[in-house]
Amino acid sequence: MGIWDDLSKTITNAANVTAQKTKDIADLSKLSLSLNSKESSLTDLYTEIGKALVEDFSEQAPAELAEKLQQAEAIKQEMSDIRKKILVLKNIAVCPECATENELAAKFCINCGTKLAEPVAQAVLVDEEENVFEVVEDKIEEIIEKAEEKLDAVFDKDDVVEDAVEAVQEEVLEEKTEE
Numbered sequence: 684m685g686i687w688d689d690l691s692k693t694i695t696n697a698a699n700v701t702a703q704k705t706k707d708i709a710d711l712s713k714l715s716l717s718l719n720s721k722e723s724s725l726t727d728l729y730t731e732i733g734k735a736l737v738e739d740f741s742e743q744a745p746a747e748l749a750e751k752l753q754q755a756e757a758i759k760q761e762m763s764d765i766r767k768k769i770l771v772l773k774n775i776a777v778c779p780e781c782a783t784e785n786e787l788a789a790k791f792c793i794n795c796g797t798k799l800a801e802p803v804a805q806a807v808l809v810d811e812e813e814n815v816f817e818v819v820e821d822k823i824e825e826i827i828e829k830a831e832e833k834l835d836a837v838f839d840k841d842d843v844v845e846d847a848v849e850a851v852q853e854e855v856l857e858e859k860t861e862e
């Protein structure tokens with residue numbers, strides 16, 4: 684075998700190795716995609732099973748789950764409150780009979796004609812709007828507080844850095860005076 688044969692063999696081998704590596708990477712990413720999709724299917728299934736169990740067997744739930752069930756109930760209540768606030772802000776009144784969305788000012792449901800509780804809705808509107816602003820204000824206050832905490836932490840760090848720089852400067856000065 685001549686030198687050219689060896690060279691061409693080496694090149695072919697290198698090309699094969701590269702092709703194999705590319706294929707491996709493609710296979711790997713396919714497999715991890717498939718794993719991710721299986722994982723999310725499993726999570727969906729667990730969620731469905733959990734919901735069904737909560738709906739049908741929550742009274743028989745073991746004690747260690749009671750607290751979590753209470754938390755879930757509280758979150759559901761909060762979600763319902765938030766939904767109401769959204770409807771009020773969107774100027775919508777939902778019919779209690781058929782769940783059709785009507786204008787807040789409507790006296791009767793446009794779908795089934797059920798009388799809508801208009802005066803109450805108006806009172807709720809003002810009340811709920813104030814609540815929404817209160818919630819927003821509280822959130823803003825919370826954010827400002829956190830930002831101030833972060834700023835304080837940064838300033839503390841600045842002090843540490845300053846002290847360190849001063850210490851090094853002093854050391855250098857001392858060494859220079861000794862020389």
Ligand SMILES: [Zn+2]
Pocket residue numbers: 778779780781782783792793794795796797
């Ligand atoms: Zn209706």
